[in-house]
Structures are given as C-alpha cells and as structure tokens.
Amino acid sequence: MNVLATLPLPWPFEREYLQLALAGAVLVGATAPITGTFLVQRRLSLLGDGIGHLAFAGVAIGLVTDVWPIWTALLTAVVGALAIERLRARTRENGDLALALAFYLGLAMASVLLSRRGNVASNVQGYLFGSILTITRSDAVVLAVACSLVVVILAFVGRALFSVIVDEDAALASGIPVARMNDLLMVLTAVSIVTAMRVVGILLVSALLVLPVGIAQRVSRSFRSTLVLASAIGVIAAVTGLVIGRVARLAPGGTIVLTLGALFLVVLAIEGPLRRRTR
Amino acid sequence: MLVVVETVLSLEDVSFAYGRELVLEDVNVSIAAGTFVALVGPNGSGKSTLVKIALGLLPPSSGVVSLFGKPSTDPVARSRIGYVPQRHFLGRDFPATVREVVASGGLGRQWWRATPRDRVDDALAVVEMSDLASARIGQLSGGQQQRVFIAKALVRRPDLLVLDEPVAGVDVEQQARFSATLGRLRDERGVAILLVSHDLAAVEDRLDRVIVIRRSIRFDGPPEELSRSGVNLGTHGHDLPRWLEEIA
Numbered sequence: 259m260n261v262l263a264t265l266p267l268p269w270p271f272e273r274e275y276l277q278l279a280l281a282g283a284v285l286v287g288a289t290a291p292i293t294g295t296f297l298v299q300r301r302l303s304l305l306g307d308g309i310g311h312l313a314f315a316g317v318a319i320g321l322v323t324d325v326w327p328i329w330t331a332l333l334t335a336v337v338g339a340l341a342i343e344r345l346r347a348r349t350r351e352n353g354d355l356a357l358a359l360a361f362y363l364g365l366a367m368a369s370v371l372l373s374r375r376g377n378v379a380s381n382v383q384g385y386l387f388g389s390i391l392t393i394t395r396s397d398a399v400v401l402a403v404a405c406s407l408v409v410v411i412l413a414f415v416g417r418a419l420f421s422v423i424v425d426e427d428a429a430l431a432s433g434i435p436v437a438r439m440n441d442l443l444m445v446l447t448a449v450s451i452v453t454a455m456r457v458v459g460i461l462l463v464s465a466l467l468v469l470p471v472g473i474a475q476r477v478s479r480s481f482r483s484t485l486v487l488a489s490a491i492g493v494i495a496a497v498t499g500l501v502i503g504r505v506a507r508l509a510p511g512g513t514i515v516l517t518l519g520a521l522f523l524v525v526l527a528i529e530g531p532l533r534r535r536t537r
Numbered sequence: 538m539l540v541v542v543e544t545v546l547s548l549e550d551v552s553f554a555y556g557r558e559l560v561l562e563d564v565n566v567s568i569a570a571g572t573f574v575a576l577v578g579p580n581g582s583g584k585s586t587l588v589k590i591a592l593g594l595l596p597p598s599s600g601v602v603s604l605f606g607k608p609s610t611d612p613v614a615r616s617r618i619g620y621v622p623q624r625h626f627l628g629r630d631f632p633a634t635v636r637e638v639v640a641s642g643g644l645g646r647q648w649w650r651a652t653p654r655d656r657v658d659d660a661l662a663v664v665e666m667s668d669l670a671s672a673r674i675g676q677l678s679g680g681q682q683q684r685v686f687i688a689k690a691l692v693r694r695p696d697l698l699v700l701d702e703p704v705a706g707v708d709v710e711q712q713a714r715f716s717a718t719l720g721r722l723r724d725e726r727g728v729a730i731l732l733v734s735h736d737l738a739a740v741e742d743r744l745d746r747v748i749v750i751r752r753s754i755r756f757d758g759p760p761e762e763l764s765r766s767g768v769n770l771g772t773h774g775h776d777l778p779r780w781l782e783e784i785a
Contacts, residue, residue: 299631299632414649415648415649417640417641417644417648417649417651418644418648418649420633420637420641421641421642421644421648424627424633424638424641424689425622425641425686425689427594427620427622428620428621428622428642428689428690429644430594431592431593431594431615431618431620431622432615432616432618432620432642432644432645432693433612433615433616433645433646433648434644434645434648435648474632475630475631475632476630478632479632479634479671479672479673480632480633480634480637480673481632481633481634481637482637483632484632
C-alpha cells in the first residue's frame with residue numbers, strides 16, 4: 259500500500275500524510291453526496307446528524323472498551339439507523355421524533371460512557387471535528403473499501419430506490435421490496451456517516467451528505483446529473499477545504515464545510531441564470 | 538361465438554376494520570377486462586381502503602380478493618396492474634426529468650432491470666407528453682404531472698389501471714385531456730380502468746359503470762341510471778352525501 263505515499267505530488271500534497279488526507283477527502287467527498295442525494299429527496303436531510311450522534315456513542319464504546327472506535331461507531335450507527343427506520347415507519351407522521359431520540363440518546367450515551375474513561379478529550383475532539391490529517395494507510399484502505407461498497411450497491415439498487423422516492427405506494431404495489439430498500443438506504447447512510455466522520459467530524463458530517471446535493475439540485479435537470487454533480491462538488495469542496503486549511507492553518511473539516519456553504523450561497527445568488535441556461 | 542371476458546378484479550364478501558372501526562362490510566365487486574368503472578363515495582367511505590385491498594397492499598379482515606383469477610398477492614397478477622395513487626405533486630426542486638419518473642414505473646419484481654426506452658416513449662406518447670420528456674418534473678403544472686404519473690403507470694403496459702383521486706386540483710382543460718386519454722386506453726388497448734374520484738364530470742360520458750360505496754356497496758350500475766334519478770356526477774363537495782343518503 260505504498261503506492262499513494264510515494265506519488266510525486268506537488269505542493270501542497272508533497273508529504274505522505276497530506277497525500278493520505280487527499281485520498282480520504284476525494285473518497286469521502288465523492289461518496290457521501292451520492293448517499294445524500296437519496297436522503298435529501300426522501301426529505302431525510304437531518305438523518306445524517308441523527309446517525310452521527312449514534313456513531314459518537316459508538317466511538318465512546320470503542321474508547322472505553324479499547325476496540326478501534328471506527329468499528330464500534332459503524333456497528334452502533336448501523337443498528338441505530340435500522341432502529342430509526344423502524345420507528346419512522348411505525349409512526350410516519352412523527353418521523354422527526356425518531357431523529358430527536360437518536361440525537362439525545364446518542365449524546366447521552368457518549369457522555370455517560372466517556373465519564374468513566376478519564377482524560378479522553380484529545381481523542382474525542384478528532385471524532386467530533388474530524389482528523390483528516392491523521393489518516394493512516396490502513397485508514398485509507400478501509401475508507402476505499404467502504405466507499406467503493408457504497409457506490410457499487412447504490413449503482414445496483416439506485417433505480418429501485420428512486421422509484422420508492424417518487425412514489426412509495428406505487429413502488430410497493432409493483433412488487434419492489436420497499437421496506438428492504440429503506441433499510442438498505444439506512445445502512446448505507448450509516449456507513450457513509452462513519453467514513454465521513456474521519457474527514458469532517460461527527461458534528462459536521464451531515465453537511466458533507468446534504469450541502470453538495472442542495473447545490474447540485476438547483477442547477478441539474480435530471481436525477482442522474484444531480485448524483486454526478488453532487489459527487490463532483492463534494493470532491494471539489496473537500497480538496498479545496500484541505501488546501502485552504504493547510505495554507506491558512508485552519509481546521510480542514512470545518513474549512514471543507516465552510517467551502518460548501520460558500521458554494522451554496524454563490525449558486526443561490528446565480529440560480530436564476532443557471533437554471534435558464536440548463537433548460 | 539361465445540366470447541369469454543376475463544375478470545380482472547374480483548372482491549367477494551370483503552370486510553375490513555381498522556381496530557374496532559369497520560371500514561368495509563361485505564363488499565362484492567367484479568370488474569371485467571376493457572371496462573371503465575368509477576368508484577365514488579364521501580370522505581371516509583372506504584374507497585382508498587378498497588383500492589389498497591384490491592392491490593394487495595392491505596389484507597382484508599375477511600373475504601376473498603382475486604386479480605386476474607389469482608390471489609391479489611400473486612406477483613405475476615400484480616405486475617399486470619398500473620397504479621396512480623392519491624398523492625401530492627412533486628415539488629419544484631425535485632431533480633428528475635419526466636423520462637426518469639416515467640421509467641421508474643417500469644420496475645417490478647425484477648427491480649434491478651432498467652425499463653426499456655421504447656416502453657417509456659410509448660407511454661409518453663399515449664398521454665401526449667413526448668415533447669416534454671426531458672423537462673424537469675417540478676416545472677410542470679399539476680395537470681401535466683398527473684399525465685406523467687399516468688404514463689408512469691402505463692409503462693408497465695397494464696391490463697388494469699387503478700387511479701385514486703387523480704383529478705383533484707386539476708383545471709378543466711387538463712381534465713378533458715385526462716378523460717380522452719382514459720377513453721383511448723379503454724377503446725384502443727382494452728385496458729380496464731378503476732377510477733376513484735369525487736368528481737366524475739370529465740369522464741361521465743365514457744363510464745361503463747359507477748359504484749357508490751359507503752362502507753358497503755350502495756349502488757352498482759350504469760351512470761345513466763344515476764343521472765335519471767337526478768344525481769349530478771360533477772363537482773359535488775356538499776351534494777354527494779345528500780344523494781348518497783337517497784341511494785342508501
């Protein structure tokens with residue numbers, strides 16, 4: 259796995275840790291908005307935050323039990339995401355209640371567990387605000403495998419998921435396994451959240467799923483082009499944020515999200531002319 | 538020569554209750570291939586519940602439901618139905634083209650297979666929306682979106698088309714086009730149509746039968762029979778319950 263580390267990339271990616279950070283930024287920047295496109299159209303933009311809070315509880319479990327926190331975060335996020343979906347399906351009119359529960363229970367569990375573990379502030383900070391500059395080669399491999407899996411699975415089930423988004427009742431009547439599709443989207447969201455957590459942190463993770471989609475759907479005409487454009491915007495923002503973060507000595511996670519926020523405002527300002535041109 | 542007309546939908550002694558509330562009671566309905574049937578009734582009369590039971594989305598509390606002579610849960614039988622549910626329109630920001638929305642209706646049991654392009658083209662042609670195939674769905678009017686959703690149901694080339702309250706909020710011109718489209722489907726393709734609606738004015742001349750429901754079937758016969766008794770099949774936000782009382 260020395261390939262990436264030995265690439266003769268120019269400044270600002272001349273060092274190994276920066277090349278690994280670049281790899282993480284590109285992988286997560288490209289993948290998270292693809293999952294996010296399905297979430298946003300299902301009006302579940304805040305789901306990423308809910309699952310992120312549950313993943314934080316998973317991080318706390320990992321820190322307390324000395325298991326790699328990524329694994330415990332992944333397990334907690336997947337189980338929690340499926341629980342949210344069950345609760346959401348049962349009380350459709352109160353879907354936000356399921357999210358509120360995830361927010362509060364995730365934070366409360368993390369708080370209780372971390373209180374038993376003494377001084378873990380520095381470890382926790384990396385998960386809360388991201389630690390892209392500390393990505394190791396093994397982290398990069400895990401990110402690559404997880405992101406590839408998410409993209410391949412979504413490429414396979416994307417049409418059916420789109421059909422469910424357009425009209426859930428009609429999809430059910432036509433024989434599409436709607437409940438399984440919804441569960442699968444939850445699991446893929448959980449995986450996307452845990453991978454993006456490394457880049458921008460739990461507190462900002464939802465932004466990487468949602469903001470590129472919010473920008474892309476304002477200028478795209480088709481669902482397919484929204485997916486592609488959101489993914490491209492995710493990569494551009496992640497790499498730009500990383501570069502600005504290095505040049506200006508700023509936290510890269512927050513800088514990536516601020517870059518997305520700035521892009522969103524720019525597109526909002528020129529939305530009219532752009533839409534007319536793409537019609 | 539004896540012509541055997543296939544029964545596309547049959548409900549025998551069907552009852553359904555949400556908890557202790559009886560919504561449908563001993564409902565018997567049979568729809569033959571190539572007929573245009575309207576299902577009307579006041580709010581809460583059980584129309585949408587009946588449709589969901591007919592489509593296999595809800596199991597009846599008692600009774601037997603058959604689609605094309607098979608149980609309503611049979612996936613092959615269900616694949617012969619096109620369904621346009623009662624729904625809200627897709628918003629302006631929904632990023633999808635008309636073609637993508639119509640193609641999404643072609644997925645069924647083999648949901649991983651893309652809908653053939655010619656089927657999408659054909660369905661769009663039936664509803665006269667071919668020239669807007671590349672338009673963004675959210676930019677269309679309510680009536681245009683309604684025709685897109687009918688095309689989405691037609692892309693499966695169904696033998697039974699079920700439409701739940703499709704004309705709500707649609708202007709008169711679009712209702713006339715909608716009526717013409719349904720007429721063509723019945724006359725040229727032999728599609729049986731079950732239309733659930735509060736307002737039958739636009740399709741009155743094309744209907745073969747009207748079924749009036751309020752928990753149980755209160756009337757089942759040709760529309761002329763209702764008209765002769767002084768019932769107005771047009772917009773009737775308030776008069777529907779009154780003439781239903783008369784029928785009951």
